Amino acid sequence: MGHPTSTASEQTLFRISWPLFIELALHMGMGIVATLMLSHYSDLAAAGVGVANQLISIFILVFNVTSIASMIIIGQKLGAEDLAKARQTARTAFGMNFWFGLIVSAVVVLFGSAFLSFFDLKGDTLAYATTFVKICGASLFLESLSLTLSAILRANGRTKVSMVVAVLMNVLSVLGYLVAIFGLFGMPITGVVGVSWTIVIARIFAVAVLFYFVYRYLAIRFTGTHLIKLNIQDIKDILVIGVPSAAENLSYQYSQIVITAIVANFGDASLAARVYINNISMLCYLFTLSIAEGTQLLVSRYIGGKQYDRALKRGLRTLKIAMVASFIVSMGFALTGAPILQMFTDDPAILAVGIPILWAVAFTEPGRAMNIVLMSSLKSAGDAKFPAIIGVISMWGIAVLLSYGLGVSFGLGLLGVWIAMGIDEWFRGIFAYRRWRSRPWEKKEKAAVPETALTQ
Incomplete structure (x- = not known):
């Protein structure tokens, strides 16, 4: 990682973020395309896979957060121009996520059906969800490796590489979906089973290609030794950021399970509408995620290089861009209304529930942008506990409680749930803004100064 990373320290946000935008768009697009195609196969299949995918996402977070934490630590070491330690952290991250991935795959295969029972699914919807969880769950360790290798490339400024992999992976996936759902080329229609196996094949392909690019551009090899001999200090550094982030993200996913259970009581139309509107x-917030991740990379380098004013200004500039962009896009969807939802379904019951929700989305998304940008920037600055604490309090104290209160007690249904989630996003975003402006990294640096040095 020596020479290839030397040009990464002065990359602009645009140069880092536009490949991330395309990559995230393709990743999201793969889920949306699958949902869209399955909706033509069966609304119950689309709902079942949508809920099952929510469960799968919970387990992916276990190693996704360690990948992000690794990217931050590698970025800080690159900012401090400690290239040897950056390489060492990359190998440690790979080893950690390898074992996490195997454990998570085993848990999902063994207990996936039991976990789905929390969603209160019934009939064909439950059958479709179970099929998806069993097949895709077995390949989750491949997802863990893919996330880690992508994080290593991104930390070194190679965002275009992971973008290329995403493009190829999506082409492969769409072809597989077409075969599975529409029976192209004379193949039998396999529905959810075919879609699930397509995802497995795409993951195998992604890992193989990412291995190649990591070796080609960064000259890093991973051997069996790197899976056993992990650097203890690197593990600690990753976990300092990763554990609070995992707690926050897992709390969010579990709160969404509870909210999904609340929505399920409103009927199949509300459940399907929630899946479609989530897409x-x-x-x-696609644009927000891409520039937030680009900002996260830059902030980690600035903090590593002790360029604190630069880090502060970068976070605030990104915040303004993200909030304006998310508001414009969400208002566009709200104004368009029915034609947007009709891309997914013609069911009048689902349309009646879903169309008003698009206006609640316009209320939610600017707050979500504030939350995403500044909470991720705080983590890059090493302040990972604050987002976790505020997140857990708000998700359960506001999102879950208000979802029940507005949705059930006040009879607003799915609209009440979306308003509650919007209030939650704005609450967390405002607290993140105040925390970012307080420069928490300076407090950490003062605390790290030996007491004897302060008295000299």
């Missing part, structure tokens, strides 16, 4: 919402 539409992803398009609203």
Whole structure:
């Protein structure tokens, strides 16, 4: 990682973020395309896979957060121009996520059906969800490796490489979906089973290609030794950021399980509408996620190089861009209304529930942008506990409680749930803004100064 990373320290946000935008768009697009195609196969299949995918996402977070934490630590070491330690951290991250991935795959295969029971699914919807979880769950260790290798490339400024892999992976996936759902080329229609196996094949392909690019551009090899001999200090550094982040993200996913259970009581139309609008919402915060991740990379380098004013200004500039962009996009969807949802379904019951929710999305997304940008920037600065604490309090104290209160007690249904989630996003975003402006990294640096040095 010596020579290739030397040009990464002065990359602009645009140069880092545009490949991330395309990559995230393709990743999200793969889920949206699968949902869209399955909706033509069966609304119950689309709902079942949507809920099952929510469960799968919970387990992916176990190693996704360690990958992000690794990217931050590698970025800080590159900012401090400690290239040897950056390489060492990369290998440690790979070893950690290898074992996490195997454990998570085993847990999902063995207990996936039991976990799905929390969603209160029934009939064909439950059958479709179970099929998806069993097949895709077995390949989750491949997802863990893919996330780690992508994080290593991104930390070194190679965001275009992971973008290329995403493009190829999506082409492969779409072809597989077409065969599975529409029976192209004379193949039998296999529905959810075919879609699930397509995802497994795409993951195998992604890992193989990412291995190649990591070796080609960064000259890093991973051997069996790197899976056994992990650097203890690197593990500690990764976990300092990763554990609070995992707690925050897992808390969010579990709160969404509870909210999904609340929505399931409103009927199949509300459940399907939630799945479809969740996909539409992803398009609203796609731009935010890409520039937030680009900002995260830059902030980690600035903090590593002790360029604190530069880090502060970068976070605030990104915040303004993200909030404006998310508001414009979400308002566009709200104004468009029915034609957007009709891309997914013609069911009048689902349309009646879903169309008003698009206006609640326009309220939610600017707050989500504030939350995403500044909470991720705080983690890059080493302040990972604060986002976790505020997140857990808000998710359960606001999102879950208000979802029940507004949705059930006040009879607003899915609209009440979305308003509650919007209030949660704005609450966390405002606290993140105040924390970012307080420069928490300076407090950490003062605390790290030996007491004897302060008295000299």
